[in-house]
Amino acid sequence: MGFLLAGWAFLALWFQASSPWRIPALVLCVLIGVATMLAPWLQRRKRIWCVAAVGFVATLAWWQTLQPSHDRVWADDVARLMHAEVEGNTLRLHEVRNFEWRSETDYTPRWETREYDLNELVSGDLFLSYWMGPAIAHTLVSFGFADGRQLVFSLEIRKEKGESFSAIAGFFRQYEVVLIAADENDIIRTRTNARGETVHMYRLNMPPAALREALLGYVREGEQIRREPRFYNSLTSNCTTIVFDLARQIAPSLPLDYRLLLSGYFAEYAFDQDGLTPGLDFQVLEQAGNITERARAFTGTPEAFPAAIRVGVPGVQEPPDARH
Structure with a gap:
């Protein structure tokens, strides 16, 4: 489940994050996703899950700031x-x-x-x-x-x-x-x-x-x-x-x-x-x-x-x- 949530967060950041934060955010998302997937075999699994949860909540909070607009340069x-x-x-x-x-x-x-x-x-x-x-x-x-x-x-x-x-x-x-x-x-x-x-x-x-x-x-x-x-x-x-x-x-x-x-x-x-x-x-x-x-x-x-x-x-x- 954690890996799936990280996948959603990665795609959300891929399509919506702006520079200069886009690349660092994507790299961090990948690292958290991989760590979450490996967590059952690691000693600090609770700390990893806590970091992943905080990261996902932060991504959701940022996601809610995205607002639709009529004011763009349209085709x-x-x-x-x-x-x-x-x-x-x-x-x-x-x-x-x-x-x-x-x-x-x-x-x-x-x-x-x-x-x-x-x-x-x-x-x-x-x-x-x-x-x-x-x-x-x-x-x-x-x-x-x-x-x-x-x-x-x-x-x-x-x-x-x-x-x-x-x-x-x-x-x-x-x-x-x-x-x-x-x-x-x-x-x-x-x-x-x-x-x-x-x-x-x-x-x-x-x-x-x-x-x-x-x-x-x-x-x-x-x-x-x-x-x-x-x-x-x-x-x-x-x-x-x-x-x-x-x-x-x-x-x-x-x-x-x-x-x-x-x-x-x-x-x-x-x-x-x-x-x-x-x-x-x-x-x-x-x-x-x-x-x-x-x-x-x-x-x-x-x-x-x-x-x-x-x-x-x-x-x-x-x-x-x-x-x-």
Whole structure:
């Protein structure tokens, strides 16, 4: 156990300790960890355990001083925080991202203010974007309106300029979170086209009242993050747990499941809870919902992108011009 605690302390210091104390602290942590592991065979084992306990308590005390912030030099795609106003059935959403991506590093930034009529909310779709094998995927939810527009929400790490994602670092307060509201032509197309990820889409089986509550749940979450920054956590606060937490507000009896951790299997979990298009096997939904090639082949206007990628997806009623 002592060796495991020393391992946690070492990683915490590795990712968060600053110079000039970082290297000495890491060396001391290693020495204490090794001594703790050997303590059962040493005469001064009690003294070693006492030193290890003091060191661990000191590390915990330092750990609690780490605070999330909105005041950093952020990467362009997470530079702004969405904020919203709801007046009756009108949702006014500020800082909706609508970048034009030509590659991961070549893009035209656009942040927009948009209005949505909540009475015109007609659909919800679950997207899973695979970037690291079948067990890990990024989870997004898109809300569709009667005029054909789609609004996507995605909980992401808020990268600083030049920073890259590490799942291990995500356990150690390396990143803040940001809730991005975006156009599908931005946030879906950048994953399929600019990043080369594989994306699956599933139509959610939700009544209108539940769809509205889920959308407003995202809005409330975005407002909370804007008011109070928080850390991302690879296990407890990520792109999948937010979907589950919001779903549980609507259906409190939803069970915990390993597929909430292995996000690549989250769609199968949703299927088992009757959350996807009924009447078909999951394998059919999974295969038909692979929108990757349609997204990569699309050459039309941004407004036509949502209809084009939904051609053939079960549960989606296709408009007459969806193939153009």
